[in-house]
Amino acid sequence: MRLSDIPTPALCVELDAFERNIERMHSFFADKPCNVRPHLKAHKTPAIARIQRDAGGVGFCCATLSEAEVFAAEGFDDLLIANEVCDPSKVERLIALSKKVKLTVAVDSRASCDIIVGTDLSVLLDINVGMPRCGVAPSEAVELARVATRAGLNVKGIMGYEGHVTVIEDVDKRAEATRKSMEVLLGVADDLRDNGYAVDIVSAGSTLTYDVTGTIDGITEIQAGSYALMDTEFAKSSPFEEALRIMCTLVSVQGNIAVLDAGLKTMSIDHGNPGLFPEARADVLYLSDEHTSLVIHDDFDAKVGDRMWLRPSHVDPTVNLHDELYAFRGEEVEEVWPVVARGYRGP
Amino acid sequence: MRLSDIPTPALCVELDAFERNIERMHSFFADKPCNVRPHLKAHKTPAIARIQRDAGGVGFCCATLSEAEVFAAEGFDDLLIANEVCDPSKVERLIALSKKVKLTVAVDSRASCDIIVGTDLSVLLDINVGMPRCGVAPSEAVELARVATRAGLNVKGIMGYEGHVTVIEDVDKRAEATRKSMEVLLGVADDLRDNGYAVDIVSAGSTLTYDVTGTIDGITEIQAGSYALMDTEFAKSSPFEEALRIMCTLVSVQGNIAVLDAGLKTMSIDHGNPGLFPEARADVLYLSDEHTSLVIHDDFDAKVGDRMWLRPSHVDPTVNLHDELYAFRGEEVEEVWPVVARGYRGP
CATH class of the missing domain: 3.20.20.10 (Alanine racemase)
Structure with a gap:
């Protein structure tokens, strides 16, 4: 796959x-x-x-x-x-x-x-x-x-x-x-x-x-x-690398606003808005339930249907939103890992 | 039940x-x-x-x-x-x-x-x-x-x-x-x-x-x-009543800090920290993955094992964290509603 x-x-x-x-x-x-x-x-x-x-x-x-x-x-x-x-x-x-x-x-x-x-x-x-x-x-x-x-x-x-x-x-x-x-x-x-x-x-x-x-x-x-897995927030203060990424689709581009199909139900923002990968083609404007709105830079030729990556700011509550993780190398998905203990139940 | x-x-x-x-x-x-x-x-x-x-x-x-x-x-x-x-x-x-x-x-x-x-x-x-x-x-x-x-x-x-x-x-x-x-x-x-x-x-x-x-x-x-269902944020600007509540257990009291067993994996805080019900017995200090830390007021005799209510600030991403809703009246749970479409998948 x-x-x-x-x-x-x-x-x-x-x-x-x-x-x-x-x-x-x-x-x-x-x-x-x-x-x-x-x-x-x-x-x-x-x-x-x-x-x-x-x-x-x-x-x-x-x-x-x-x-x-x-x-x-x-x-x-x-x-x-x-x-x-x-x-x-x-x-x-x-x-x-x-x-x-x-x-x-x-x-x-x-x-x-x-x-x-x-x-x-x-x-x-x-x-x-x-x-x-x-x-x-x-x-x-x-x-x-x-x-x-x-x-x-x-x-x-x-x-x-x-x-x-x-x-x-x-x-x-x-x-x-x-x-x-x-x-x-x-x-x-x-x-x-x-x-x-x-x-x-x-x-x-x-x-x-x-x-x-x-x-x-x-x-x-x-x-x-x-x-x-590492996130943007802890990567600032540790030698570990961000391994966690959210694959999104660009669903709308209107003027300098581009919209991705991932929002608050896909990632937690308690440690701040997500980063982009690669960086510096756009800035995150805000997240809503199902979307991330970006302000795109002039040199970014964003097209509806394109895929983009977001870099989550907090591992734990982000993984908790998902039922599986796609472990990939290059373009190949090597394994699909079920997040078996996903759930909200507290201590 | x-x-x-x-x-x-x-x-x-x-x-x-x-x-x-x-x-x-x-x-x-x-x-x-x-x-x-x-x-x-x-x-x-x-x-x-x-x-x-x-x-x-x-x-x-x-x-x-x-x-x-x-x-x-x-x-x-x-x-x-x-x-x-x-x-x-x-x-x-x-x-x-x-x-x-x-x-x-x-x-x-x-x-x-x-x-x-x-x-x-x-x-x-x-x-x-x-x-x-x-x-x-x-x-x-x-x-x-x-x-x-x-x-x-x-x-x-x-x-x-x-x-x-x-x-x-x-x-x-x-x-x-x-x-x-x-x-x-x-x-x-x-x-x-x-x-x-x-x-x-x-x-x-x-x-x-x-x-x-x-x-x-x-x-x-x-x-x-x-x-x-209504949340604290939208209740400020609408005639609807907060019907959604999180039932928690107090797991630790040390000095004026009390800790509840519900955190970022139980509720979304993109619209702010949760409220308390009843109000004004404590202030929310911060949330971590599995806990909410409170600063309790002098007149609040908090005991480990007590149950307390939190009032979520944003309905949609909070419900999305849960597999079921407990519909109650008074002390009686009348129905358990499965959140069948819970999941992270976007548009």
Whole structure:
């Protein structure tokens, strides 16, 4: 199958760039004690997860219980739900899943332990290392370990997501902020050990901090998702290449306005409007539900029916809109990858 | 089934508000020559379309060919694809569909006619009435009618979307801008008739202009989608009520930050962050892929495991993220509506 055979809009993966991204991340960790635990929320695609596993990924992260269920059914047997699961209607599903695979879940409060009390689940204590989202205050981690243990949970270690540093574009400043967050996390590990708790797992990191976080002594694994497919926003601050592209058809040209058949239902714009490939033949004016309106430059001879590429600004919510990914090289579609865990269900 | 039985996050429809919205729109047109042609792109849900049909909707609009295929299979037999279909790989599907139902497609250029040349399809000429998107320039409409007719297409009339006026919040100014756009559209209808073309259909409008556009002599039908479910953005400028809500679980409370289990994969934020229901107990800080972080007020005793409601800011791309809608009244879920035409495929 060739690209021209596929109806538009279609979400495509340029395989040369994708393979270089996989190689870059996993070869970096090949000789290091830290492992990569790829985050499945970025792509929700078993075909990609298999490539990450073959490249050296050790276990996987999920954002949601339903992702974990899908990937367990696909044969992945070491899954960390890197979020709190606090909906009582999901507890039986958690228990069932923990009997099939090595499952670990995050907790960050007495209440999040109470909801899964007595389940014998393995947990990581989710530590707030600076981002205003989930995570217990570092000073309360030892007490949380006591609460979790008393609730019959198996505390395997800790995790902390330094997501707040990923917006720092300056490499040195980002590295410094990352190290500060990891000092907090490793301080918690010390506190726990001082209080008699084993801390086998110290899980942290992201695509934008992997080379700092992953080389700090004591961090045992990196959670990273975006590196494989990469978007315009994270590509600014990382060595990975944009492998994700949206193939569109030009449906209208009126004066200097050209309109593509892909809009808000094809890509997420929470990280900004998409880029164009090749660049600089037009500017994105705005997106509506089904269209992207462009202002075209004088030297761009746009014709209705032509195909064009958009470059998405945010991998995760864009892939989540699609049921399949077209993996291509040149003009040839080598594989169609079903986005099996696509869906909206949250943690 | 009760709301508390449904795992979160879940997209829900409050039936009392929904039913009032349906009644308000369709009773307005009950004694008028203009019809309502509900736009299916807003909800992609056959169960809702049936309610709109029973309320008096005459035919339906689709944004995409795949929506039209889904609704044809569900028994809807008068479908206008209110967009240009310019991907040659879709022409055979268009022809097949036109043999099953009364199908009409938009064209706005010689090229868009060439792509479906010789298909005998019924078309509307899409006229630009001021919005920088699709639509032929009004002065070129007669020439386009000639081109379309020579291409073997059946020109049934014209359409023009005054979407650019929907951002005008002042009611009188919006009405004035709407009337100007409709003057342009009706001027084109006159030009065409002067040149010997029948113009049976003059299709225009939106949820935010229905009461102006739909009462202008010569407009035969209104395209409206958002009115049935309604979001925070359009509710500011229309009499319809927000019927769409996202049920979430509070998964973390740390200091004055509370975190919900619904984020960018559960709702679109291209029209802004979601609102809260009930209001004023917290402010939305930001959304990430799977979470909404709130700053909670002192008087809000937020507890992990509690359920809360978010109010989405944009109906269409939010519904598109979900596989089902939970239609509820009070605490009771009366029906689960599959979002059968959910998907990313564009025009």
